[in-house]
Amino acid sequence: MDRVVIEGLTINATIGIFDWEQRILQPLVIDLDMAWNNAKPAQTKDIADALDYAAVSDAVVNLISAQPWGLIEDVAERVAALILQDFSVPQVRVRVAKPTAVKQATTVAVSIEREASA
Structure with a gap:
């Protein structure tokens, strides 16, 4: 399956389990890797197919x-869930990184892979 990838989508968010974290903005860096048939838009050259x-x-x-x-x-x-539901993507990998979470680390992150329900 072909892929569409978005890397380094940076969003300032209120994120964290500590009270002080709920009072500040911290960057989250999102990477998305989405299954998508790129042959059709390549052939039709129509953005509606992409x-x-x-x-x-x-x-x-x-x-x-x-x-x-x-x-x-x-x-x-x-x-x-948003990508699978709203964009009819059959499969997505999502990586969410929080670069300010651990002082001694460049970043911490979680990565998941989900598929659309049949």
């Missing part, structure tokens, strides 16, 4: 910005 990565990006930004979050695991699950 996966609109700008619309996907906007939807993810809006979702994450709309509310405070506790765990990046929850963010990953909700992003995956």
